[in-house]
Amino acid sequence: MTAPQRVVMMAEMHGRDLVRRRVALALLVALPLSFYLASAGSGDGAVATGGVGMAFAVAGAALFSELSSADVDQRLVLGGYRPFELLLGRLMFLGPLGLVIAAGFSVLMVAVSHPADGWLVLLGVAAVAVVAVPFGLAVGAGVARELEGTLVLIGVVGIQLAVAPDSIVSKILPFYGPRQLLEAGMTGTGAVAGPLLLSVVYAVVLLLLARVFVGPRLGLVSHPRL
Amino acid sequence: MQSSPDRQLVVSGVVKNYGRRRVLDDVSLSVEAGEVLALTGENGAGKSTLMRICAGLLRADAGTVHVGGRIGYCPQSPSLFELLTADEHLIMFGRGVGLSREDALSRGHALLAEFDFPVGRTVVTAHMSGGTRQKLNLALALLPDPAVLLLDEPYQGFDRGTYVNFWEHCKVWRAEGKAVVVVTHMLAELDRVDGVFELAAARGGEG
Numbered sequence: 001m002t003a004p005q006r007v008v009m010m011a012e013m014h015g016r017d018l019v020r021r022r023v024a025l026a027l028l029v030a031l032p033l034s035f036y037l038a039s040a041g042s043g044d045g046a047v048a049t050g051g052v053g054m055a056f057a058v059a060g061a062a063l064f065s066e067l068s069s070a071d072v073d074q075r076l077v078l079g080g081y082r083p084f085e086l087l088l089g090r091l092m093f094l095g096p097l098g099l100v101i102a103a104g105f106s107v108l109m110v111a112v113s114h115p116a117d118g119w120l121v122l123l124g125v126a127a128v129a130v131v132a133v134p135f136g137l138a139v140g141a142g143v144a145r146e147l148e149g150t151l152v153l154i155g156v157v158g159i160q161l162a163v164a165p166d167s168i169v170s171k172i173l174p175f176y177g178p179r180q181l182l183e184a185g186m187t188g189t190g191a192v193a194g195p196l197l198l199s200v201v202y203a204v205v206l207l208l209l210a211r212v213f214v215g216p217r218l219g220l221v222s223h224p225r226l
Numbered sequence: 227m228q229s230s231p232d233r234q235l236v237v238s239g240v241v242k243n244y245g246r247r248r249v250l251d252d253v254s255l256s257v258e259a260g261e262v263l264a265l266t267g268e269n270g271a272g273k274s275t276l277m278r279i280c281a282g283l284l285r286a287d288a289g290t291v292h293v294g295g296r297i298g299y300c301p302q303s304p305s306l307f308e309l310l311t312a313d314e315h316l317i318m319f320g321r322g323v324g325l326s327r328e329d330a331l332s333r334g335h336a337l338l339a340e341f342d343f344p345v346g347r348t349v350v351t352a353h354m355s356g357g358t359r360q361k362l363n364l365a366l367a368l369l370p371d372p373a374v375l376l377l378d379e380p381y382q383g384f385d386r387g388t389y390v391n392f393w394e395h396c397k398v399w400r401a402e403g404k405a406v407v408v409v410t411h412m413l414a415e416l417d418r419v420d421g422v423f424e425l426a427a428a429r430g431g432e433g
Contacts, residue, residue, distance in 0.1 A: 005321065009318055009321040013310060016310060017309045020350065021309065071301075072306060072307055074305070076319070076322060078282065078297065078299055079369075080370075220282040221282040221283075221284070221286075223282055224292050225294065225295075226233055226292045226293065226294045
């Protein structure tokens with residue numbers, strides 16, 4: 001069996017597992033929705049708040065997918081999977097799922113908030129999903145327990161939402177690019193290529209970071225053969 | 227390490243510390259093909275730690291482990307996805323060792339049937355009894371047809387019939403030429419194995 005087949009297998013099984021978690025799936029949609037609706041009446045910032053708020057749900061799903069199966073992952077590696085294949089399998093399922101939620105969410109925001117450029121809002125929310133999955137995987141790989149992971153996640157996304165968009169702190173956090181895209185979508189002005197590229201770079205770096213973090217936990221000691 | 231066609235697992239001078247606590251102190255053992263070895267010892271003697279080191283899941287602080295072929299490891303508590311069925315586990319673990327869906331299910335069902343697992347039921351593992359989960363846990367260790375089988379108290383939760391059946395299977399594994407290590411506290415079953423290795427507690431530790 002080839003590596004792509006093992007990655008697809010992991011994606012399929014994570015999909016089957018998550019689809020059976022109906023309450024979690026409902027919350028995955030309801031959480032960013034409530035974020036947006038709660039701030040919808042408070043001006044142009046609602047789209048950025050709701051869009052970036054989606055990172056809580058998508059990154060949270062990736063985080064729990066990683067941490068809840070830590071023991072099984074180790075056994076899967078012993079059974080022939082490579083640690084990076086396990087990460088890619090999760091990415092392969094959660095990434096498209098995040099994009100589907102982003103698409104539905106964007107339609108709602110365009111209908112309610114009437115942004116200047118609806119396509120840019122769609123691009124911004126999609127960028128949130130693209131960054132949020134590897135972000136959740138990196139946090140899940142880097143911390144040992146769910147509480148710590150959740151607090152890191154809340155901290156990073158919360159700070160991204162709380163600080164001024166152009167502050168230095170905002171610029172070094174992972175959702176700066178997506179936030180720029182969302183604000184450009186609302187006003188119809190602002191750079192697109194730069195924030196988009198930044199989002200992709202952040203997603204790749206976070207995925208590689210997840211691979212580095214997961215190494216000590218899932219790496220096998222290779223015994224010499226007799 | 228001197229090569230021997232019969233030896234499948236050789237542990238030499240393994241030391242493991244957890245912080246300041248020495249759990250394993252210069253442990254050496256070997257298991258040949260077709261041999262079933264019982265690993266015994268008090269709680270905290272380091273039995274599970276030694277099994278994890280042999281499986282390659284944990285690094286020893288000193289010493290070496292040599293193996294003759296693929297390792298099958300059955301952990302003490304089943305490591306399973308809560309919301310996947312037995313068949314889905316078989317397919318997923320089978321893919322890791324290069325089995326197609328059909329082959330994984332065919333081989334997996336045969337293994338599960340040997341331990342009276344209710345094959346064909348589409349129940350997720352979260353809704354299985356402890357013993358049923360353990361049967362799946364054991365089948366997953368056997369799925370790749372390992373040369374070395376490491377079983378860490380694999381019969382927990384088994385009913386009496388399955389428990390007896392498990393020990394009867396030692397004969398099958400012996401005949402198949404597997405090198406088997408079983409962690410056990412069941413002294414009454416030690417006449418079913420070929421050898422007993424008792425781990426003495428080093429200076430305290432986790433079992």
